[in-house]
Amino acid sequence: MPSSRAWNFDLDFEGIGWLTIDVPDAPVNTLSRETLSELMGIVSALEELANSGELKGVVLLSGKDSGFIAGADVTEFDDMTDPGVLRAALDRAHALFNRIEALKVPLVAGIHGFCLGGGLELALSCQYRIAVNDDKTRIGFPEVNLGIFPGFGGSGRSIRQAGPVDAMQIMLTGKLLRAGQARRMGLVDKLVRHRDTLRWEARKAVLQNKKSSEAPFAKRAAAFGPVRGYIANKMREEARKKANPAHFPAPYALIDLFEEHGNNWRAMTEGEAERFIPLMESATSTNLRRVFFLSEGLKKQGVRGKDKPVFRRVHVVGAGVMGGDIAAWCALRGMGVTLQDLDMERIKPALERAKKLFKKRLRTKTEIDNAVARLEADVAGKGIARADVIIEAVVEKLEIKHKVFIDAELKAKPGAILATNTSSIELERIAEGLTNPGRLIGLHFFNPVAQLPLVEVIRSSFNSDDDIARGASFALAIGKSPVVVKSARGFLVNRVLMPYMLAAVQRVEGGANKEQIDAAAVAFGMPMGPIELMDTVGLDVGKFVAEELGSPVSPASDFARLIAENKLGRKSGQGFYTWTNGKAVKGEVPPHPDLAGLGRELVQPLVDATEIAVAEGVVASADLADIGVIYGTGFAPFLGGPMQARKDGRA
Incomplete structure (x- = not known):
């Protein structure tokens, strides 16, 4: 095998080759030009081994706990806005994936964690796919969120496996699938319960020469004859409900490609570049990539390393729309939550809304029941003493907020975060009367809490860097994006x-x-x-x-x-x-x-x-x-x- 930084290959005594991707110095695997170039050399060696009879098959795995492959390396996209450079890169990737698909021996992809974008396109070029059926596995094409669509052959190959309606739906929406959904759709062939069993099942698949089946004719029929034009127009109607074609051209370019070539998956794959290249050059894609990088930057805030705080219990004071929904969201994210208000009549509507959220977001009755159990009504406020984070979400009246925090400061355990969800009042005013005003930070959520990702982490003149870093860490722990904002009237938003x-x-x-x-x-x-x-x-x-x-x-x-x-x-x-x-x-x-x-x-x-x-x-x-x-x-x-x-x- 040629030397490689990202790939490791071992040939065992049964003639099975174990190919592992583990991009160095990176939390996730991505397909950069260097990584793909290395893979091209490895594929040449695999072809020789297969022709010589030494190789019975190959298993492709990831060496990272984070997942399989998170997609193409987005950091390189700005270097490929020149149409000639981009076309050459796309042609090389297509040629490589075609060679993988044409190997004389089976190549089985073992998927855990994230398998997205270019990673899914690589998996689809393999002859068989096995995925871990747990909550960490996510499979899909999020390219539309960057103003593009799959460009390594994924458009045609996903239609081949899932049929045109399902495949186009996941490409047009960027929706990420759980392993079971991907299996039912035909993007994955087999599920296993644990990552530890991936190798064993992949070995069996190689020895049994397992090969994935195309979508049944009943699913592929939507791409034939005049039906395809009808389906394409329906897709455009649905797309317009969410995306103005003048602002977001990618979905419409993909639909045009489907209308032209959707009855022939190979022709659709080959036609990708013609419509992909103008999208990559567009201002829309440039700006959406910028937003992506800014969003990723927010994830690097907070306390990192061995001192990273752990948040297990949250106490919310105020069971109105905001307080109740903040409590429900924290419970959904796995934390024990106590919700306080003057009486149960004020808390009951929040608990009912929480149940609706859990039923919408969670898959099984057990998961829903566990989330319901994590959210407790607490009229007496006993949960304050146990909470790692105490969030005030009462009405915007200063005297009431003063009372809440003076009481909370006396009862809270050392190190617990005191936070206000105020939408506009400066923290210095709210902190009046506290023994340690620097303990109070702002955590300003937005309505509806379950949909809007932002949390403004408000810094007052009393706060230290550590106070704010811990607040950002909590926002990240519940899956929100923290932006640090100075305490000033109205803050930022x-x-x-x-x-x-x-x-x-x-x-x-x-x-x-x-x-x-x-x-x-x-x-x-x-x-x-x-x-x-x-x-x-x-x-x-x-x-x-x-x-x-x-x-x-x-x-x-x-x-x-x-x-x-x-x-x-x-x-x-x-x-x-x-x-x-x-x-x-x-x-x-x-x-x-x-x-x-x-x-x-x-x-x-x-x-x-x-x-x-x-x-x-x-x-x-x-x-x-x-x-x-x-x-x-x-x-x-x-x-x-x-x-x-x-x-x-x-x-």
């Missing part, structure tokens, strides 16, 4: 979001059509319009934050009138919109000559406020502002964030 929403409300007060305002913001790239967002946040909450930021709501405004009439938005069923079954009832959108242009005007207050927040040091950098605003507000990720959009002249 509410500070930039409120001027945007208030300016839109003022337009409506002045006679503008609310449906047109919201449609314009969506046309620009926002996930929902500012008026619908104000209703979703709650008009009373919006008024409070506006006042905290020094922009009081005029008593003579329709905004104030709606609040006085208890028409608070989604939660009351009526606000600027009427709400039915959790959805705003909207009228027709009046025509406008440049809806996206109007949307750009609407977001200017948000962009301006972000620029000011960066200049004032509310966040440490423009990069952190961009990822924070994207994660906290849904700001158009294809633009790379408000600061990047302004830099590019697009906002």
Whole structure:
């Protein structure tokens, strides 16, 4: 075998070759140009061994605990925006995977953990696939999240194995599958319970010359004749519900490829490059890659190494929508949680919402029952003394927060984190009366907690680096993305979001059509319009934050009138919109000559406020502002964030 940094090969006495990938100095395996080049040399040697009769088969495994292969090396993508360089790289990868598929002996992939993107494409070029059926295994094509689609032959090979409807669905959505789902779909051939048994089952598969079967004709029929065009149009309709083709072209390019070649998986594979290359060159892909790297950077925060804290128990004070949902999320993530409020009547709705979340997110009755058991009602607040993290999520009234934390400081064990979920009040004000005000940090979650990844970790003038690092560690421990923000009114997200929403409300007060305002913001790239967002946040909450930021709501405004009439938005069923079954009832959108242009005007207050927040040091950098605003507000990720959009002249 040729020498290699990433690959190790052993030939045993039965004639089985054991090929292990373990990219050095990396937490996960990725397919870089160097790794693929090394594999090409190894495949040449395997071909010679197979031709000589010395090799009965090959088993491909990963040497990393993190998983199989997490995909192509994204750090190299910016070096391959030249069409000629990219085309050559794609052609080499295609030729390599074709040679793997054509080996005269079986090549079996043993999968554990992550098997994504290029890693799945490599596995699909193997003759047989075995996966560990545990909760860590995830299989899929997340390329659409980077503004591209599979480019190493995965489009055609996934259709061959899973059929066009299922394969296109996972490529278009970027959905990651559990091992059982992948097996039912045909992407995996066999499941094992433990990683320790992968080698034994793979050995048997080699000796028995196991080969994967293509999807049955009934599944492949959707790609034949005029049915394919019908299916393609249906896919476009579904894609438009979530992605504007002007903003996210990748799904539509993939659908075009399917419509042209979906009846022939080899032709679809060969046709990938023609549509892949323009996507890689696009501003959308460039910005989505930037967002990916910023997101990965957030995962490196917190305390690392042997001093990394362990969080087992959380106590939440306040069982309203935010407090109850924070408690449910922590329980879902495996922590024991006690939830406190004045009486059980206030806690019961939170427990019911939690059960719905568990049923939606967890697979088995045992998992659901265990999550329910981890979340306890605690009217008396006994859980404070045992908690590693105590989170206050009561109403935005300073005197109530003071009372909560003075009590918590007396009862909490040494080293426990005291955190407030305040949305706008400076921590210095909340910490008044504490013996050790530096113990209080902010952990500001966003609604809905289960969907929005951001947690603002708020740093006051009393906090040390260690205080904030531990707060970031907790956010990471529950699967959230922490952005450290200075204690200032509104922090980052509410500070930039409120001027945007208030300016839109003022337009409506002045006679503008609310449906047109919201449609314009969506046309620009926002996930929902500012008026619908104000209703979703709650008009009373919006008024409070506006006042905290020094922009009081005029008593003579329709905004104030709606609040006085208890028409608070989604939660009351009526606000600027009427709400039915959790959805705003909207009228027709009046025509406008440049809806996206109007949307750009609407977001200017948000962009301006972000620029000011960066200049004032509310966040440490423009990069952190961009990822924070994207994660906290849904700001158009294809633009790379408000600061990047302004830099590019697009906002």
